[in-house]
Amino acid sequence: MKLDVKDIFEKKEEFEGKEIVLEGWIRNHRKQKDFGFIDFNDGTYFTSVQVVYDNKLEDFEMIQKLKIGSAIKVVGKVIKSIGGGQEFEIETKEITLVGDCPLDYPIQPKRHTREFLREEAYLRPRTNLFNAVFRVRSVAAYAIHKYFNDNNYVYFHAPIITASDCEGAGQMFQVTTLDLEKVAKSGKVEYDKDFFGKQAALTVSGQLEGETFALAYKKIYTFGPTFRAENSNTKTHASEFWMIEPEVAFCDLEGDMDIMEDMLKYVVKYVLDNCQKEMKFFDSFVEKGLIDKLEKLINSKFTRIDHEEVISILKKADVKWEFIPEYGQDIAKEHEKYITEYFDGPVFIKNWPKDIKAFYMKQNEGGKTVAAVDLEVPGAGELMGGSQREDDYDKLITRMNEMNVPSEGLEWYLNLRRFGGCPHSGFGMGFERLIIYLTGVDNIRDVIPYPRTPKNCEY
């Protein structure tokens, strides 16, 4: 019976004493004179299973020569482990070499730096660290889909190539089928001959399109790639990243925060429950106290506080700030950190000065602030940002004019306010930020399989 290693770990009792077949790779190989141990991993489970063999096997000599990284097939019996360190092991009946691996194989059972592994990105999921990271990524993605599905949301595929919002958006990637050599030679750019007959670019957000579906299905979410052509080389910026953008009709800012809090707790709990080995590994080797941090989040009530009050708290604080906190201004990383420590938990900062926020956010009474919110979490800073959307047609178009957002091409967006409009809200969560928060792995390059950053587009 062919099995995944995961099945054995999760149903030990069922398979004990049974003959099984496993296919996977050699992570490590310790040889004694008359017997040997193979750390066998097939990728379906974090922990390797120990495969034990001895010289009674016909192929003993061949087996002893098997190298790390090789693909093998093992026929054996699941037995209680005699040695310490594992509950069960595989007593070998037969081992077949499926695919050899040379001695210069880069992934050896020793510590490799993350920088080295970034250079060998296609092999890094074969290491404990990255195997754990990308499994958590997969499980977290599933948790997100499950959360929204179970709560009656429709999954909306926002367009990736877009012609909205193109003009003058310097941080967008242009998409074209024009032959650039010909453009250079002819001396002119003929967009009427481009694939779409006009300038097109990669989306930076599916929100505006998401609103159109929220006003049909009430509750929708996107989960797809988004792009920023920002020329910044930091630990938290990638040019291509995945984003989750829920949008909900008949929902105000308070309701929006309810969803943000509920969803985050659900996903964190789901990952803790379904990636126990991986999370223990991160807790031991990447971020001490990680599991405590996450469990505390699940059990905390998130603080909700106005931006103005936050500034007051920061101003009163006995701290020498690098950036002086100011009413009407954005807050800096040091302020985010202080405020989550001050409240000892996640903090929703809401009702931001309108001049530092986007045109589509709902203007609060008084005309100074908008119904925007950022969620700050201890140890990670901003994890999500959202807002109630301006649903008043006149206020929206006035604001667009003030901010020089052309309404041409956005008539459909404006019309959502005319055709059965309603209060509606949404938020965005960068998926990689979540994975960084969940794993403690602090460089975005290490939580995306093949990261794209300035001057870097390998694979």
Add this chain to the structure above:
Amino acid sequence: MKLDVKDIFEKKEEFEGKEIVLEGWIRNHRKQKDFGFIDFNDGTYFTSVQVVYDNKLEDFEMIQKLKIGSAIKVVGKVIKSIGGGQEFEIETKEITLVGDCPLDYPIQPKRHTREFLREEAYLRPRTNLFNAVFRVRSVAAYAIHKYFNDNNYVYFHAPIITASDCEGAGQMFQVTTLDLEKVAKSGKVEYDKDFFGKQAALTVSGQLEGETFALAYKKIYTFGPTFRAENSNTKTHASEFWMIEPEVAFCDLEGDMDIMEDMLKYVVKYVLDNCQKEMKFFDSFVEKGLIDKLEKLINSKFTRIDHEEVISILKKADVKWEFIPEYGQDIAKEHEKYITEYFDGPVFIKNWPKDIKAFYMKQNEGGKTVAAVDLEVPGAGELMGGSQREDDYDKLITRMNEMNVPSEGLEWYLNLRRFGGCPHSGFGMGFERLIIYLTGVDNIRDVIPYPRTPKNCEY
């Protein structure tokens, strides 16, 4: 208690006699002298719920003026319906207008053509047809994630922007931050100044990168957008579409077909079970016999037959072909149709002539064919395509040379054959093809929220 309409339909008993609050939109409004009926839909369920009100309400006159498309809030009681056509209805206690809608609102309770609705794509999910299509799309996506998650697959996010396979690939979209006007003016293209320091494009497939993860996790799948800059205006081509690409280590072509068959049956069954109203609607108004077709698929054993045998059958057939079937050649749509009718069910056509297939497919003994497979389903033609991958380093590189595929830049791909390589297989399924098959809606423009096709990139 605020509810989704879906909750009431699914738990009628629980809510009967209870006072509830609903928020949503008026789909239709029939007025009598002393009472009226509102077809109320909040988007969470296909069927509208009937809201009944009479002149005992204080706001009776205001309510009678409510227009189609308006957003309203209803406070009322769930009661057994007196009239026919529905099991229950809402007895109104209070109706509040949330967002008005003008009389020239394009979506009226009458038949609109799909062409008209394509022009108003942002409003079309408010119609029965598109509401059903995009809900099925969402549910099918969830079913796919659930299937792979439940079977120990890791969800792999393949890169969207890629520098592999760029040179000379005429059907790819180029991604750039070069200012085209400046390129035209300067007369030269300086890729070293482009964002990635070289030419980059949108991915046409995540398979090659997927293989790297399959050789770490054994079972992975991608589910993300892919792109073709193909200048063809047909019902089945879009420039941006979503694709599912599973890849499995230690899996040969037979195993690949097992997965394809199992996954498809699972997804079809999941959608039939979870979108009953929508599927009945399609069966009645879009494709008569749709549900029978799908149930038959679930209960059939898919035929598996070699390409060569298919050609023999086609040659023997008493049919005047437009395209004469030939050994060693591809087959045409008319042949696909004939062969699924011949076997009265889905057919896996396998072992294709190698010269019409991709370089990475496993060469069969004899050197004439490769271990490729296409799944043909009745009424839709090709739904998936897959292959066992060439895992022999020497054969692979020889084939790449023969087909002029440069190995430069693909060293990592080749190395997968050196570092613990193993038989592995995978397939691709165009998500929109699946939705077309599931709904009977036969134009790809009608199963993607905002389709991108030549000269068309709206929203």
